[in-house]
Amino acid sequence: MIIGLTGGIGSGKTTVAKIFELLGIPVYYSDDRAKMLMTQDAQLVSEIKQHFGEAAYNAAGELERKYIANIVFNDPGRLALLNSLVHPATIRDSMQWASRQSSPYVMKETALMFETEAFHHVDKVIYVYAQQALRIQRVMKRDHVTRNEVFARMHKQMDEAIKAKLSDYVIYNNEQQLVIPQVIALHEELLKLVNAS
Numbered sequence: 001m002i003i004g005l006t007g008g009i010g011s012g013k014t015t016v017a018k019i020f021e022l023l024g025i026p027v028y029y030s031d032d033r034a035k036m037l038m039t040q041d042a043q044l045v046s047e048i049k050q051h052f053g054e055a056a057y058n059a060a061g062e063l064e065r066k067y068i069a070n071i072v073f074n075d076p077g078r079l080a081l082l083n084s085l086v087h088p089a090t091i092r093d094s095m096q097w098a099s100r101q102s103s104p105y106v107m108k109e110t111a112l113m114f115e116t117e118a119f120h121h122v123d124k125v126i127y128v129y130a131q132q133a134l135r136i137q138r139v140m141k142r143d144h145v146t147r148n149e150v151f152a153r154m155h156k157q158m159d160e161a162i163k164a165k166l167s168d169y170v171i172y173n174n175e176q177q178l179v180i181p182q183v184i185a186l187h188e189e190l191l192k193l194v195n196a197s
């Protein structure tokens with residue numbers, strides 16, 4: 001069983017994922033893996049070169065992130081094209097990764113669960129909730145960025161209420177409820193679900 005883990009920027013997805021890892025659940029971190037695939041997945045590298053030119057990579061085979069960023073910045077069509085290459089590669093890779101694991105279930109952490117095809121490839125989705133003001137504070141502190149920079153990132157993502165509605169479980173990471181007991185309770189529920197299937 002593959003469990004998706006999503007939530008808004010700064011909601012605490014990674015923090016929650018680390019707790020599941022402590023319980024022995026392997027976690028696939030989509031953002032990190034996508035970055036790695038952009039230099040190491042032969043098919044994806046070839047597709048990026050085809051659409052963005054050989055200059056997308058330097059002589060050492062590393063991705064020229066600035067070059068790509070300049071192309072896709074302010075050009076939604078080119079950004080959508082890049083995403084249409086990277087997201088399927090990440091889904092392919094995550095399915096292969098999942099098949100190599102032997103735990104009762106695995107987890108896939110991704111901010112763009114419903115904005116991409118990712119939700120078609122998971123069995124259940126957990127949504128990590130924290131109110132916007134708290135998420136902004138956390139990201140400002142973590143990334144040393146301004147409030148406006150956090151807002152700009154937030155506005156690129158889907159409405160939080162819709163994501164919550166589309167999810168199967170919610171973990172409240174809002175500093176009012178303890179997070180670890182919620183994760184343990186959900187872990188036990190998921191184990192029961194696996195055993196019953």
Ligand code: ATP
Nearest residue numbers: 008009010011012013014015016111138139142173
């Ligand atoms: P992003 O979408 O930007 O990747 P995220 O949803 O993965 O963010 P985290 O990186 O887990 O969020 O959390 C954002 C910041 O808030 C981190 O610095 C983390 O340490 C902190 N944080 C998360 N949850 C809590 C909490 N319950 N108490 C205190 N700090 C927290």
